[in-house]
Amino acid sequence: MATTQQRFMRRGTTVFYFLKTIAAADNVPTRAELAATNATNLSTAISDVEGWSLENTPIDTPDMASTFATTIPGEDKADNSSFTFYEDMVADAIETLLSKGVVGFIVILRKGDIAGSKSMDVFPVRVGSRSPSYSTASEAAKFKVSFGITDEPVLDAAVPTAATGASE
Template structure:
């Protein structure tokens, strides 16, 4: 590995969007679909992220010829996924957008909005629950949204080019 690798911190770089629809069958949004009239950028409201990854459950394939239990790849499954967001004292826009039962897509630009970078993940989702987080600690008010991943996510898609 060369020393030219540019490491970065997710906070301040990675972007999370919620889209209600994506036209393409492969679930890769176009630049207009990522625009402010079609997508909601949740990034500034998020305090914590859980899940948003794909796991594989291997299948054991032991045989009589060996004491070693080999395995083959099995089903893919998305981790339980959630976003914890800050509450807004005067607006319920995000709470309304992410109400229980709402379907759509969480689009994650892992390396930020870098056109052509194959760092966009798209998760088809349905909101399973949205509930406030209560605390007596000196911390901001938050709510947690849990998502069911409803179909196979599209991983490592190219971020669309910016329109001129």
Template sequence: MASTQQRFMRRGITRIFFLKTIAAATNIPTRVELTGTGGTDLSRQVSEVEGWSLENSPIETPDLGSKFATSIPGEDKAANSSLTFYEDLAAETVETLLSKDVTGYVVILRKGDIPASKSMDVFPVRVGSRAPSYSTGTEPAKFKVSFAITDVPTLDAPVPAAATS
């Protein structure tokens, strides 16, 4: 019997956080690190998301016995990754948090903040650049932050349990 797939739109569901540190060697944050004093929820300021995935560069392995060129998996690397934010006329909170050369972690909860869901991706990052997007059109002011992914990301990690009162 086939189960019904529950499809969804990322906007309004997916959450993006920036954490300055994560204590665990696994790079899996605790609830306090994620939503307490350690993390900043950027979701409401993000207008565009690019990258945040791993890519593999296959290695060709042709042989004399076949005209077909086979391949094997090669090195993994992170796609060029960036977040575009809406500018705030009254404050520079995000600009200060994500200034050039700042290191930390971009944490993406793909299916939202659902404790125990194995849908959390954690990317160790360093801010490479932050640049305003200039336009004369009728659109909101934005700026783009480009990130270098500095270590192997932790993918499909469980979202930490909700805080208990």
């Protein structure tokens, strides 16, 4: 049985936030937290995205009854994750916000800001490095921020609604 899909392009849809804090112990932000002054929408400054996913390292479980080596799920690990940003010639707001050692949360609304959609991922992070990208090519100046994922991310959380201010 075939299902109907409405496909989309991430660029222009997916929204990326940096939050300094999230009050809930489950690391799911409220609508108020996404709109607060401690939340920064990074989307317009991002040139490139790397990582922001989990990988599982399977464990081999061969036995003497077969030449086929079976596996079981092993530990989960976050990919190396980073953003490449366009550099602002006048201001340094993002460089200051995401300086080395800063801790917080990257919140990704994969399908955009659609209240109730179970498409929000939250990554607890610490900035590992921030460095300029140098090039002789005819392109905009950029810098790269690499993040360490410091705790298990929350995947597929509901995007909070405006009416209740809480995620569902």
